[in-house]
Amino acid sequence: MDVTKQQAHDEEAVSNYPPPASSPCSDREPLLPSKMADHEKGERVSISEGTAHQISADPWYQVGFILTTGINSAYVLGYSGSIMVPLGWMGGTCGMILAAAISLYANALLGRLHETGGKRHIRYKDLAGHIYGRKMYLLTWALQYTYLFMINTGFIILAGQALKAIYVLFRDDGLLKLPYCIALSGFVCALFAFGTPYLSALRIWLGFSTVFSLIYIVIAFVLSLRDGITAPVKDYSIPAGSQSTRFFATVCAVANIVFVYNTGMLPEIQATIRPPVVKNMDKALWFQFTIGSFPMYAVTFMGYWAYGSSTSGYLLNSVNGPAWIKIVANFSAFFQTVIALHIFASPMYECLDTTFGSGKGGPFAIHNVASRVAMRGSYLTVTTVVAAMLPFLGDFMSLAGALITFPLTFVLANHMYLMVKGPKLSAFQKGWHWLNIVGFSLLSAMASVGALRLIMRDSTTYHLFADM
Numbered sequence: 001m002d003v004t005k006q007q008a009h010d011e012e013a014v015s016n017y018p019p020p021a022s023s024p025c026s027d028r029e030p031l032l033p034s035k036m037a038d039h040e041k042g043e044r045v046s047i048s049e050g051t052a053h054q055i056s057a058d059p060w061y062q063v064g065f066i067l068t069t070g071i072n073s074a075y076v077l078g079y080s081g082s083i084m085v086p087l088g089w090m091g092g093t094c095g096m097i098l099a100a101a102i103s104l105y106a107n108a109l110l111g112r113l114h115e116t117g118g119k120r121h122i123r124y125k126d127l128a129g130h131i132y133g134r135k136m137y138l139l140t141w142a143l144q145y146t147y148l149f150m151i152n153t154g155f156i157i158l159a160g161q162a163l164k165a166i167y168v169l170f171r172d173d174g175l176l177k178l179p180y181c182i183a184l185s186g187f188v189c190a191l192f193a194f195g196t197p198y199l200s201a202l203r204i205w206l207g208f209s210t211v212f213s214l215i216y217i218v219i220a221f222v223l224s225l226r227d228g229i230t231a232p233v234k235d236y237s238i239p240a241g242s243q244s245t246r247f248f249a250t251v252c253a254v255a256n257i258v259f260v261y262n263t264g265m266l267p268e269i270q271a272t273i274r275p276p277v278v279k280n281m282d283k284a285l286w287f288q289f290t291i292g293s294f295p296m297y298a299v300t301f302m303g304y305w306a307y308g309s310s311t312s313g314y315l316l317n318s319v320n321g322p323a324w325i326k327i328v329a330n331f332s333a334f335f336q337t338v339i340a341l342h343i344f345a346s347p348m349y350e351c352l353d354t355t356f357g358s359g360k361g362g363p364f365a366i367h368n369v370a371s372r373v374a375m376r377g378s379y380l381t382v383t384t385v386v387a388a389m390l391p392f393l394g395d396f397m398s399l400a401g402a403l404i405t406f407p408l409t410f411v412l413a414n415h416m417y418l419m420v421k422g423p424k425l426s427a428f429q430k431g432w433h434w435l436n437i438v439g440f441s442l443l444s445a446m447a448s449v450g451a452l453r454l455i456m457r458d459s460t461t462y463h464l465f466a467d468m
Contacts, residue, residue: 055122057200058272060280060287065206066199066272066343067284068292070263072213073340074158074333076296077220077315079260080303085311086246086253088238092304095257096297103261103409104289106436110413111281114270116420122271123347124264128412131419140412145351147264147404148344149383155341156387159185161314162334169323169330177467179388185334186384192338193376197353197363199346200272205339212336216316217295219329221302223319228306235308248450255401255447260296261289262409268347349376392462398454402447410440 084092113127114120121127124144129137160182167176196202202209228234238246263269273280303315312318316329352375357368414436422430 055120055200055271056274056277059274060283062200062203062206063269063273063281064284064287064292065210066202066269067263067288069206069209069213069336069340069343071261071288071292072217072295073155074162074216074337075154075260076213076217076299077303077333078313079256079296079300080307080311080315081313082256083253083260084300084304085309086238086249089236089304091250092253093301095254096260096300099254099257100261100289100293103258104285106410106413107262107266107285108282109417110266110409111270111285112278113413113416113420114267114277114281120271120277121267123350124267124408127267127416131416140408143404143408144264145348147400147408148347150400151264151344152341153383153387153390155337155344156182156185156189156384157391159189159334159337159341160387160391162316162330162337165314165316165330166327166334169327174467178391179465179467182388182391183384185337186380186387189338189341189384190377190380192342193345193349193380194369194373196342197368197372198350199269199343201363202339202342205342209336209339212332212339213295215332216329216336217299219321219325219332220315220319221299223321223325224299224302224306224315227318227320228302231306234306235310236304237309239309245453248446248453251443251446252398252402252450252454254443255398255405255451258405258409259401261293262405263344264405264408265344265347268350345376345379348379352376352379389464391466392458399448399451402444402451406440406444406447411437411444414440 083096087095116127117130119130121130125137125141128140160178163181163184164176164178167181196205239249241249270277270281273284299315303311303318307318310318316326316333319326349372353368353372356375357371361368363369414433418425418430418433425433
C-alpha cells in the first residue's frame with residue numbers, strides 16, 4: 001500500500017475518536033520552523049500542535065546517535081550489578097538479548113504511529129490524546145513526565161557520584177559529601193541547558209558524548225579484564241535469599257533490562273527527524289539496537305565476568321588501576337551525563353519553552369534566554385534537591401520503571417497500534433498484540449510489588465541527604 005492510501009486508511013481508522021486534547025504546553029506558534037530539504041517539502045505533513053523547538057531538521061544518523069547516547073550513558077556502569085548479579089550468566093544474557101528484540105519491536109510500532117490522522121504527533125501525549133481523548137492525554141502526560149523526572153534525577157546522582165569518586169582519588173578525607181557533589185552537578189547541567197535551546201542543537205555535543213562514553217567504557221572494560229585475569233576463582237552464584245525475595249529480585253532485574261533500551265520519549269525524538277519520518281526512524285532504531293548497543297554489552301558482560309556476584313553498583317568503584325586513569329574515566333562519565341540529561345529533559349524543556357516563551361525572536365534572543373534560565377533553572381533546582389535528598393533513588397526508579405516504562409513502551413504502544421491499524425490486522429496479529437498487552441501489564445504489576453519491597457527494606461538503612 002502506498003503512503004497516500006496508508007494515510008487515508010489511518011485517517012478513517014481514527015475518525016471516530018475525539019479530537020486531540022488541547023495542550024497547555026503547545027498553544028503558541030512555533031519559534032522555529034520545520035527545516036527540510038527542497039525535495040522533501042512535497043512530503044510535508046502538518047504538525048499536531050505548535051512548538052517552540054526545532055523539528056524535522058535532523059538526519060537519521062543524528063537521531064541514531066541521540067538514541068545511542070541514552071543507551072550508553074553512565075547508567076551502563078551499573079548494569080553488571082543491577083542486571084547480571086540477580087539473573088546470572090544464563091538469565092542475564094538471554095534476558096538482555098530478548099529484551100532488545102522486544103524493545104526494538106515495540107519502538108518500531110510506536111514509530112509507525114507518528115503520522116496518524118494526517119498529522120505528525122510530536123509528543124507522546126499528543127498521540128495518546130488523538131487516539132483516546134483528553135483523559136488519556138493527561139494520564140500519558142503525567143506518566144511520561146514523572147518517568148523522565150526520575151531518569152533525570154538519577155543522572156544528577158550519577159554525575160555527583162562521579163565527582164565524589166574523583167575527589168576520593170585525590171583526598172579521601174570525607175570532607176566533600178555526596179550531596180555537595182550532586183549540587184555542583186545540577187549547576188553544571190543548568191549551565192548546559194541554558195546554552196542548548198533544543199534537542200536538534202546538540203549536534204557536535206553528540207560527538208563529544210560518544211567520545212566520553214567510549215572513554216569510560218573502554219577504561220572500565222580494560223581494567224575489568226585485567227582484574228579478571230589476575231583474580232582468583234570468581235563466584236557467579238545468584239545471591240541467596242528466600243524464594244519470594246529471589247523472585248522479586250529477578251522481576252526487578254527484568255524491569256531494569258527494559259530500562260536499558262527504552263527512552264519513554266520516542267515521539268519527541270522522532271519529531272526532530274527529517275521526512276520520511278517512519279523510514280528514517282527505523283534506520284535510527286536499527287542503529288541503536290545493533291552498533292549502538294555493542295559498547296553497553298561489552299562493559300556489562302566484562303564487569304560481571306571480572307567480579308562476579310561482588311560487582312558493585314558503579315563499576316568504576318570495583319576496578320583497580322592507576323588513579324589518573326580512573327579520574328579520566330570519572331570525568332568522562334560526568335560530562336557525558338550532563339549531555340544525556342539534556343536529551344531526557346528535552347520534553348519538559350519543550351513544554352516550558354512553548355508555554356512560557358515569548359513566541360518571538362530566535363532561541364538566543366534575550367527574552368528567550370531569560371525564560372530558559374528561569375524555567376529550566378527552576379526545574380533543575382527541584383531535580384537536584386530531590387537527587388541530594390534521595391541518593392539511593394535506584395529503588396524508586398525501579399518502581400517508576402515498573403509503573404511507567406512497561407505501560408508506556410509496551411502496553412500503550414501495542415494497544416494504540418491495535419486502535420489505529422486494527423481493521424487491517426488478522427486475528428493472529430490481534431491476538432499477538434493482546435498477548436503483549438496482558439503479559440506486560442502482569443509483569444508491570446509484579447515488578448511494582450518487587451520495587452515496593454526494596455523500598456521498604458532500604459528505608460531502614462538510608463536517610464535523607466545520605467553520603468553514600
